[in-house]
Amino acid sequence: MQLVPAQYYFLADVHLGAKLPGEESVKNTFLDFLRSIPGCAKTIYLLGDIFDFWAELQGEHPKGFENILSALKDLTASGVRIVFFKGNHDYWTFGYLKNEIGMEIVEDQPVIENIAGKKFCIAHGDGLGKCGLGYWIIRFFFRNKLCIKLLGTLPAEPVFRFGNGWSKSRKERYHSKGDYNYAKENDRLSAYSEEFFKTNPVDYFVYGHIHQVIDKTLACKARMIVVGDWYKNPCYISFNEGEEPALNRIEAI
Numbered sequence: 031m032q033l034v035p036a037q038y039y040f041l042a043d044v045h046l047g048a049k050l051p052g053e054e055s056v057k058n059t060f061l062d063f064l065r066s067i068p069g070c071a072k073t074i075y076l077l078g079d080i081f082d083f084w085a086e087l088q089g090e091h092p093k094g095f096e097n098i099l100s101a102l103k104d105l106t107a108s109g110v111r112i113v114f115f116k117g118n119h120d121y122w123t124f125g126y127l128k129n130e131i132g133m134e135i136v137e138d139q140p141v142i143e144n145i146a147g148k149k150f151c152i153a154h155g156d157g158l159g160k161c162g163l164g165y166w167i168i169r170f171f172f173r174n175k176l177c178i179k180l181l182g183t184l185p186a187e188p189v190f191r192f193g194n195g196w197s198k199s200r201k202e203r204y205h206s207k208g209d210y211n212y213a214k215e216n217d218r219l220s221a222y223s224e225e226f227f228k229t230n231p232v233d234y235f236v237y238g239h240i241h242q243v244i245d246k247t248l249a250c251k252a253r254m255i256v257v258g259d260w261y262k263n264p265c266y267i268s269f270n271e272g273e274e275p276a277l278n279r280i281e282a283i
Contacts, residue, residue: 031062034278035070036268038145042077042154042238043259045119046095049082056260057098059280063266064101071110073145076133077238077257078117078154085122099131106132115139117154117239142232146271149232151223155239155256159218220246223254234275236267245277 033039044060047053067074084092106112114133116123128135140153223235227250235254243263244256255277258265264280 031059031066031280033063033066033068033266034268034276035068036270036276037070037072038075038269039067039071039073040075040077040152040236040255040257040267040269040275041260041265042115042117042257043079043241045079045082045259045261046098047082047092048261050261052261056264059264060260061097061101063280064098064105067105067110071105073111073113074105075152075236076112076114077152077236078115078156079119079238079259080114080117081120084120086124086126087122091126102133103131115152115154118156140226142230145269148234151226151230151232151235153237155219155237158237159222219244219256220248220254223252224248224250227252236275243277243279 041063044056046057046060048056081092081095102112112131112133113136114123114127115136116139123135127133140151140158143150143152219235219237219240226232226235227248231250232252235248235252237254237256238259240256241259241262242256243258243265244254247253253275255267255275257267257277260280266278266280267275268278269275
């Protein structure tokens with residue numbers, strides 16, 4: 031794979047391990063992506079749901095990602111900063127990805143990063159703006175400290191099987207319905223960004239989560255970019271000092 035040479039990269043929603051048609055191609059393409067990062071790269075922002083399900087329990091973590099984890103570790107060992115934003119599918123990381131792989135873990139989102147003289151608001155995208163009651167109920171149980179503590183007392187393997195099954199069923203429902211609905215000017219991410227800008231003006235908003243590719247200028251004049259998922263809309267953002275962020279499509283997987 032030939033990547034656009036850049037100092038900074040942003041991507042999201044690879045959903046490794048989703049067990050959907052094309053899964054092996056997605057995995058190989060992402061591995062190729064990591065191994066093709068040029069020497070000029072400074073930071074890679076992984077904006078959540080890189081794994082379709084991830085948990086660290088009883089000293090164990092899901093198997094089958096050894097090559098991916100090794101490639102990530104090689105990058106951090108070479109001095110590339112990798113910032114991992116917890117997504118709704120890979121929230122349960124409690125030390126392994128940080129201590130063993132060397133990634134920075136972002137839990138509280140969004141965050142504002144000053145990158146090469148420009149101000150970015152970055153987040154996975156779930157929970158921003160108006161979400162339904164069902165979402166908040168699920169979010170409570172998945173992120174509640176007591177629930178996580180109780181979960182940690184269970185054998186890892188049954189939890190992994192449940193988590194993979196739950197994630198797969200959600201992905202199948204989304205794929206059967208087609209693309210996520212995007213309400214253009216009235217969508218929740220646009221509305222959230224406009225409101226956020228009033229007290230925290232930035233140059234760019236960068237999100238994932240909704241599995242669509244969006245690149246638009248908001249009413250506040252900030253640019254909002256949403257990177258797509260790697261099954262239907264594989265892409266990444268490249269950014270260099272003195273330039274505009276570029277949204278780059280990856281050839282169909």
